[in-house]
Amino acid sequence: MAQALLTSPANPRLKAIAALRRRRVRDQQGVTMVDGIDELELALAAGVRPKTLVLCPDLIQDADRERALVERAPEATVLRTSRSAFEKVAYREGPDGVLAVVPAIARTLQDLILPVDPLLLVAEGIEKPGNLGAMLRTADAAGVDAVVAADPVTDWGNPNVVRSSKGTVFSVPVATDTTEATLQWLQEGGVRLLAATPDSDLSHTEIDLTGPVAIAVGTEKEGLTDRLMDAAEHRVRIPMHGQVNSLNVATSAAILLYEAERQRNSA
Structure with a gap:
């Protein structure tokens, strides 16, 4: 059964991700967001383990890359959204349909x-x-x-x-x-x-x-x-x-x- 698309940016899960734009929220939760497929692939190659993947089928141009991302992040919760909802949550303009919530970078x-x-x-x-x-x-x-x-x-x-x-x-x-x-x-x-x-x-x-x-x-x-x-x-x-x-x-x-x-x- 296909996963239902989240179509409203007011969805609590999407609102929580959008809130990560604020440093106070990132610090409190110990996470940050990665916006973009190239950036996420590099993060995965560096050993980052995403907590959440947000994917927009209408924006992702390469289904094979999308499938590979999901396979490389087996522990992540996967959310699929409509284009309008994704664009409200994404940090950058002209997003490519891939966004992830990952652990914070906290090295001393x-x-x-x-x-x-x-x-x-x-x-x-x-x-x-x-x-x-x-x-x-x-x-x-x-x-x-x-x-x-x-x-x-x-x-x-x-x-x-x-x-x-x-x-x-x-x-x-x-x-x-x-x-x-x-x-x-x-x-x-x-x-x-x-x-x-x-x-x-x-x-x-x-x-x-x-x-x-x-x-x-x-x-x-x-x-x-x-x-x-x-x-x-x-x-x-x-x-x-x-x-x-x-x-x-x-x-x-x-x-x-x-x-x-x-x-x-x-x-």
């Missing part, structure tokens, strides 16, 4: 298992989920061993972080802690810290980025805190030849991480 610094010469990214005080997600995509591509959010304004489970990271928030090791705890953790692990700032005469290409190293970036408006800047072994800048004196933080992180990748790959 002590949960991270690092190689002997890790490449780390420390993102301090980042406010915009899209920037945090974009940095995760770069971290995944550049082979970064972990990304640490120090004193963040947003959380790893923000649906826009999940979306803008294309699901790499589940595959790249991440952690959250205070700036002070992060600095202590880096020191105890023997990891050199480099701070990105326009107020330096030292180019990012002039520094050895091999071995255990953490690259720290801050917000475009405020930059890194004095505490983190003082703790850095070197302060480096990205050359700027135009009228503005800073790049988008995700762009800055990409430039710095790929310089590190170039040096480490050459070495």
Whole structure:
């Protein structure tokens, strides 16, 4: 017997999922949402076990992929909805008909298992989920061993972080802690810290980025805190030849991480 479609966004189960847009609700329930088939497939490959799958037959273009998702999440409750109901619940515009509720991403610094010469990214005080997600995509591509959010304004489970990271928030090791705890953790692990700032005469290409190293970036408006800047072994800048004196933080992180990748790959 075919499963009945949920057609009203006022359905209690769908309302509960839509409420996960709010951080307070996510924190209370210890879950977040993954909106999109590509993102969910990456999360499943990383070992995430969905609690609920919400599927819209009218939006899903590949029945085989839908069937495979259900088979890979045998413990999940499966809900099928009408198009109008799904579009009300989905986080993003133009959804593809696949949404899941998954356990929250709640790793601490002590949960991270690092190689002997890790490449780390420390993102301090980042406010915009899209920037945090974009940095995760770069971290995944550049082979970064972990990304640490120090004193963040947003959380790893923000649906826009999940979306803008294309699901790499589940595959790249991440952690959250205070700036002070992060600095202590880096020191105890023997990891050199480099701070990105326009107020330096030292180019990012002039520094050895091999071995255990953490690259720290801050917000475009405020930059890194004095505490983190003082703790850095070197302060480096990205050359700027135009009228503005800073790049988008995700762009800055990409430039710095790929310089590190170039040096480490050459070495």
